[in-house]
Amino acid sequence: MxxxxxxxxxxxxxxxxxxxxxxxxxxxxxxxxxxxxxxxxxxxxxxxxxxxxxxxxxxxxxxxxxxxxxxxxxxxxxxxxxxxxxxxxxxxxxxxxxxxxxxxxVVRAKRPQRVPVVLSRDEVTRLLVMLEGCFGLMASLLYGSGMRLMECVRLRVKDVDFGLNQICVRDGKGGKDRHVPLPRRLCDSLRTQLDRVAVIHHQDLAEGHGAVWLPHALARKYPSAPREPGWQYVFPSGQLSRDPRGGELRRHHVDESGLQRAVRAARLKAGIAKPATCHTLRHSFATHLLEAGQDIRTIQELLGHKNIATTQIYTHVLNRGGHGVLSPLDR
Missing domain, CATH: 1.10.150.130 (Tyrosine recombinase, N-terminal domain)
Structure with missing residues (x-):
């Protein structure tokens, strides 16, 4: 056997x-x-x-x-x-x-030290202009808050705080929660998106669905929570699907591959030669904050990095390894 x-x-x-x-x-x-x-x-x-x-x-x-x-x-x-x-x-x-x-x-392969791809402010603007609708809002959130791709995709309604202009990222990398800024210029678009989510959720409830997946057995601890509006995804899928673990029919979040394809198409339309991806917007968020004079410890907290050395890679992007370097040709 x-x-x-x-x-x-x-x-x-x-x-x-x-x-x-x-x-x-x-x-x-x-x-x-x-x-x-x-x-x-x-x-x-x-x-x-x-x-x-x-x-x-x-x-x-x-x-x-x-x-x-x-x-x-x-x-x-x-x-x-x-x-x-x-x-x-x-x-x-x-x-x-x-x-x-x-x-x-057993020898572990060493990951080569790479400088991340970062877009200039002008390139970010050109990229975002090429994106519309839900994907345009998601890409703007990636750049405006510094969230990872899946953190944005898995965002819940209850974690968007318009009063404090912040977003609570739950169970991020390493199982940590953190707060990131909610760009004020996205508030109106985000409210419109939440109104759309409420309509979809109401329709799902009327059809006998409307229960969303909850982590760590919270559905058993709070039986009514999966159907509450606050637990719904900010960016829900366009159709119901079967849970790969339990088999329940429910509405999950949007597939991240759609946003990835949209960003790639927008990059080509914008004529950006850099191999920019969704994660590039997070790199650009950190680099532009550092460029604006924000201290690196704050950026570390916003990004959710465990080690400050991970955040310090952005000082190399700006050529600020402790001090700025001016090319002798520019003198």
Whole structure:
């Protein structure tokens, strides 16, 4: 019987398949759905690359061989290789309960230090002018608040505070909450968007739907919360869909790929040669604040960076490694 098949023990109870055990452990530890999909994918690839042998029967030779093949044959980025290693570490430690000291000696690929792509103020203006409707509002929020793409996509109605002109980002990277500025010039457009959300939600309720997904079992603790207006997404999907975990039919947030395609099309229309993406607007937000004289500690808090060294990369963008540098040709 294959490791991937269910087996029955002496008691007649079925043993879950290995990948189902991985999923269950990831959900128990509150990993995101995207991390779950990535880890399960890497573990499956690792097993298939070794002729479907059970991971218990493999060791450092197979792990290093798999990671080396990713770098040499597949030529993946350092971050991708490290993600694969993290998935295998999780498999052995958390699922199989096997402590393997040799896993500590596996060499992690070093991520090269890259200077982020940043748009000038004029380029940001040209880009945003090319975007309309919901995607135009979302892109403006990315630049005006410094939110990450998925933080914007997952934004809830209750977390927009017009009175204090701020947005509360819930459960950001690293599971942290933080506040970011709400640009005043976007308030009218955002109110119009929330009115649209209210209409959609009312229609969903009338049709027997209207319950949104809530994290960390909040739906069981507060049974009425999923149908409350405040928990609805600011940018809802245009159609109902099945929850990939529970199977419930509900309205989720808009797919981020739509905004990514819209930003790419707008960049080409605006004639911007830089490889700008949605994340470039976040880089531009931080760089332009630093350029305007904002202190780096405040920018670190707004971006939600754990380490100040991550934020200091923007000083290199401005060529301010402690002091400005003027080219001798300009003297």
């Amino acid at each position: 294959s490791y991937a098949e269910e087996s029955e023990g002496v008691t007649g109870a079925k043993t879950p398949r290995l990948l189902d055990q991985v999923r269950a452990r990831l959900r128990l530890k509150h990993y995101s759905l995207r991390t779950e999909q990535a880890y399960v994918g890497w573990i499956r690839r690792f097993i298939l690359a070794n002729e479907k042998r059970h991971p218990r029967d493999m060791g450092i030779a197979e792990v290093e061989g798999f990671l080396s093949a990713l770098a040499t044959r597949n030529q993946v980025a350092a971050g991708t290789q490290n993600q694969a290693l993290s998935a295998l570490l999780f498999l052995y430690r958390e699922v199989l309960s096997i402590e393997l000291p040799w896993m500590e000696t």
